[in-house]
Amino acid sequence: MKLKYTFICLVLIVAATGCKKLLDRPPLTNVPDETAWSSEDNVRLYANKFYTGYFVGYGTQFSAEAGAALLGFRFSDDVFLMGNQSNFSRSVPNSGIWGMGTLRSINIMLDRIKNRMKGVLSEEAYNHWTGIGRFFRAMEYADLVSDYGDVPYFGYVPLETNLPDLYKPRTPRSQVMDSVYEDLKFAMSNVRTADGDQQVNRYVVAAFASRIALAEGSWQKYYYKDAARSDKFFALAQDAAGLVINSGRFDIVTDFRSLFTSNSLSGNKDVILYRHYDAAAGITHAIATNNNLSESVAFGPTTDLIKSFICVDGQPYQNATVANADDFTLSNMIKSRDSRLEATFYDKPNVRNRASYWYINKFLPRAAAAIVDAGGSVPTEFTSNKNQTDYPVMRYAEVLLNWIEAKAEQGSATQADIEVSINKIRKRPLAPEATAKGVSQTAALNIDKLPDDPSRDPSVPALLWEIRRERRMEFVFEYSRYQDLRRWKKLEYMDTENKPDLLSGGWVNFPTELPDDLSKEANKTGQISVVPLAGGSPVVFNGSNGTAMKGFYRGTNTNGRLVFLNQTGVNPYLSPVGKTQMDDYKSRGYTLAQTEGWPAYQ
Incomplete structure (x- = not known):
């Protein structure tokens, strides 16, 4: 049976405009599978459809994508909600399982390149597009494994009529991630170093490889207790990040808030890949709706997060030498803490943040905030779903922090490495508005004189503690905090019963x-x-x-979350599969094992 597969063709739009808005593409022509694989342009257009799935940014309009990308930050130890806190899953659902649709599309791409395009593409182009396909496959499997642990592995396109494929058992995580490792290595060696604005290139691949490898190294070290496998992936994280660092293409040259409030990140050396928004093309988002100082919001920063910000002398507030370090008045915090605090919050308590009174405006331009501060109305483009600021999908700062964390995990970090990474980030330029408020750069981190933080988790070495603090400040209210806690096996930090500063x-x-x-x-x-x-x-x-x-x-109506740790049949680190899916496998004569730590039925 011949498979029919269609994809978005943009030849006309590219030819007509010469402008590549490659993360947002309106549909034009559907091309059937039998004739699609006849040119490099066609395979490029097929690959383009994966961009909005993996490089979500702020999503579009009020879409669920935005929740997945950023607003999901509400579930971490950084943020709490008015009323009852969001809870972890505590039981096996009736229905729930991984999706394989995207993976099938990626494997179709790889299959067609291999079997239909060897005589169409040059060797260089063949290797490049194979690398692109393998990169996306690595991205997809890394996500699936992070959610479920063991998942069925397909390195081919399964037949829709083949029951052993449709009901394939779960492949051990180690085997899946070994394949991810090989896919990333191939892509890092074969994807082009440049392939057009906003197209995946070797440095984009390497940046995401550093994220994926660091995450897996951490999971293997802290969750699975496998030193050999953790070392393998920590080494890959260092190699991948090193490829980006050694390219000389990127730098830390932009003040923090401008990275999230610019209408154009094109050419910005802080940014490895960004998602562009264009109101004229109808491509907008809604992130500022929760940050525009005019909307009332029911979530805000926890005291735990606020206390974690380092003082400008490089010390936790308990040990700091700066004046009034233990004065948590917001106006004083702005002057005494790392500059990212001022860039993240409005400069005075605000009743419109009904949860915390500290209003998050990291994603609102300073000029717009000044208008509201002066009594004016927030500009229309920062209301509703009319926002058009670009989103830095992958930042150079993340690559630096992935690199230094991987090195510290393996005990090889030096002061020179700290200078290249953490201290480089701390020296980023300050906005004039911040300087006018008394904000200054944070002192350099000295590996021989690490802060003695009385709040440090005693199970975490001092250097790793400071690296993790740096990540928390750098990625505050972005995608990563909850994922970091999971890979460090530190979801205990979200236990409100033992950590009242979360409430x-x-x-x-x-x-x-x-x-x-x-x-x-x-x-x-x-x-x-x-x-x-x-x-x-x-x-x-x-x-x-x-x-x-x-x-x-x-x-006074703020309540903690339900107990989720050390509960029989509850594993907060991995997702269970549903009863319906397990019954379906069984009815066909196959077995779907439940996720580790969850019972088959409850």
């Missing part, structure tokens, strides 16, 4: 900063409380104790 937010001095808010609440006592710096029971506003309302804000 309170920003420091607020209500009598001096928000006296009107206390007045409004005077007849609704028992809804506002604050937690002292020393911890302990919250102080609840009773209508007459306004002078005592100084501390980390906690709404």
Whole structure:
């Protein structure tokens, strides 16, 4: 049976405009599988359809993509919600399993290149496009493995009528990731170093390879306790990141907030790959809706996150020499903490952040924030789904931090390596608006004089602790915190029962900063409380104790998440498959094993 497969053809749009907006492409012509594989242009157009799936950015409009890319940051130890906290899965679902549709599309691409295009493509082009296909296959399997552990591996296009393929058992994670390893190595050696603006090139491949390899190295070390396999992937992470670093093409030259608030990241040396948005083409997003200082939001930064920001002298606040380091008033924090804090938050407590009172505006341009601050309305383009700022899909800073973490995990990090990575990032330029507020660059990290953080998890060496802190500040409210906790086997950091700082937010001095808010609440006592710096029971506003309302804000309706650790039949690190799918396998005479740590049925 001949398979029919169609894909998006953009030859007309490229020819007509000469402009490659390669992450967003309107559909034009559908080309059947029998005639599609006749030119390099066609295979390029086939590969283009994978971009929006793997390089999501802010998604589009109000799409679910945006939630997957960024707004998913709400589930971590960085963010808490008003009311009940989001919970981990605690039971096997009735239905749920991995999807193989994208993987099938990728394998079709690889199959057709191999079997139909050897006489069409030059050797260089053949290897390049094979590398592109293998890169996307590695990306897909890395995602599947991260979610489920063992998953069926297909290095070929299975027949739709072949039951042993349709009901293939789970392949051990180690075998799947060995194939991912080989796919990444091939792609890093064969994908072109340049192939047009916003097209995947060797440096894009290597940057994502550093992410994938670091993640797998960490999983193998901390979750599976396999030193040999962790070393293999940590070494790959270093090699991949080193390829990007040694290219000399990238640098840290942009102030932090501008990376997320620019309408054009083209040519920016901080950015390895970005997603472009264009209102004229109808390609917009909605990230600023949650950051525009005009919308009321019900999520905000945890006290735990706020306390983690390093002081400008390079020390945790408990040991810092900077003036008033233990004063958590936002205006003081802006001057005493790493510059990324000022770039991430509005500069005074704001009642529109109903969870934390610290309003996140990392994704709102400073000029727009200034308009709102002066009493004006937020510009229309930062409301609803009208946002058109570009998203840095892969940043050079991530490659640097992947590289230094992998080296530290293997005990090979030196001061010279720290200078190339962490200290390079700390020396990034400051925005003039930040400097005017008293913001300064953070002192360099010295590997021989590491901070002695009294809050450090004793199971984490001091250097790794500081590297992990750096990641937390650098990627705050982006995609990675929850994924980092999983790969470090540290979901305990999200346990609200043992970490009360996860249930309170920003420091607020209500009598001096928000006296009107206390007045409004005077007849609704028992809804506002604050937690002292020393911890302990919250102080609840009773209508007459306004002078005592100084501390980390906690709404009195804020509740912790359900216990999820050390529960029989609950594995928060990996996803279970559903009962329906297990029954379906069984009815056909096959066996679908349940994910490690979950029972077959509950």
